[in-house]
Amino acid sequence: MSVVRRGRTLLDGVSLSLEPGALLALVGPNGAGKTTLLRCALGLLTPSHGAVRLGERRLRELSARERAARLAWLPQHGARTEDLSAVDVVQSARYRFDEPAAHSEREARRALERVGVAAVADRPLGTLSGGERQRVSLAGLLAQDAPVLLVDEPANHLDPAQQIDVYRLLGTLWREGRSVMCVTHDVNLLRHLGAPGSVRVAGVARGQLRFECAFSDPELPRQLGELFGVQMRALSIGETRVLIPEPTA
């Protein structure tokens, strides 16, 4: 699909698929079109050419509720509220279910418990730390209970411990059978998802898909280097491979 807005081409003939149960990391420099791609996949943006398909059906044919039953979104900036409590925020993610409020509140508290922030359930979102807020957002993904998770920069603005936490949680959700598409520009965090052989990486730059390969692919460092316009050095620390960007000579 392609997206043109106000004469600018944001996405240029990108074709990408997410298989059931797969984890695809979408990487690329700032402004490459990763978030645009995610927003198209969610139906928040309609592509100028091409279409998004969910299995047999076109996304456009689905109602908002039907979409919510299939796709859940973790936005880059989280919920835009300061004064609602964490449990209220997570409870909103249950909207797609026709159920009494008491039931959705129970589910919301369960989700908060699972991501380890049950203790702050009744505090206003504005009083939580960045890491707690991101966990509340993840609890929202759980509560919405969709098979496909579209996640945008989940570790932005978090300290290293929180970043690892968030990626581990995401890895758990994935291993439970959900499909995950995760926008990021920090490839090294992907190893915290677990099972590096089955994580796939797609590189996007200037609105185009540049490559798609496994996270463990030996070619990945070179591909990423070209994508970001740097030299990527690969260091092995025990079993794990860490990529370090260096300026090009």
Place this chain on the structure above:
Amino acid sequence: MKGARPLVLACGSLLLAALSLWVGPSLHGAAGDFVLLQLRLPRLLVGGLVGATLGISGAAFQAVFNNALATPSTVGTTAGATLGALLVLALDASGGVLGVSLLTAAAFTGALLTTLLVSGLAASGRLSKNDVLLAGIAVTLAASALASGVQFASDARALVAATQWSLGQLPQVGYRGVLLIGPFAATTLLGLLALGRPLQNLALGEELATTQGVNVPRLRFLVLLVASLGVAACVAWCGPIAFVGLIVPNLVRLLVGPQLRALLPLSFLGGAVFLVICDTVARVALPGRELPVGVITAALGAPALVFLVSRAHRE
């Protein structure tokens, strides 16, 4: 304790409103019964319905625009009603339609036309919430400009009548007002309560709400329409009563928090009590004559809001 607070507030304020029946010249004998049952009680009921409708609509508008300054008049409802009313006053037209005066019918029509215009724009889905807000302000300004033009062309008697109308007053008309406003107020109450859940999702941001399954353009349209039906009936019957729809939801939010499942019903109740108390003050403040209730709502409500806001920031 936190859960009991809304209940205590609700019961206390209802009691206060009921007591206002006995404020004023003391009542004795058959004449006293007449004043109480045929004058004060229906007026209390109309005041309650109008205040309640303005209160809950204000809360819904503030939620749909995610803006604490939105009011039931934000989409031009009041300006449209004023234009309709002034046209009738200027033309010195009399008569009635379906049992209501021409003035009321024209005000109601004006209110509905402006509302339909703006909510129709909102339903298209191409406008952001700020665009809808701007469209509402533009329609308000246009209708006010036309109304000024009408006033310029009218005679002195029509001008006085227009000023009186625009200050807002609960008319002394027995139970007819209750019957006329009741169905509209009920529609607004039930409709908005039914839309409370998706409205709550909007507080998280429109895009997140969309991905959670909320059809945002349709929700906006429904909220504007359902709320404005009640507001149009109130404004047509009583004139524009300022401040209730702005102040009451903000007061309630400061007292019980931003959760719509508490905020919407308590704004309904709070609006009713607030307007009944204001009307009681309007009734007895000056010996021998009444003040327009719109003067009292602003005079009482504004300081209360300032007080609560300053207290909330200290906490």
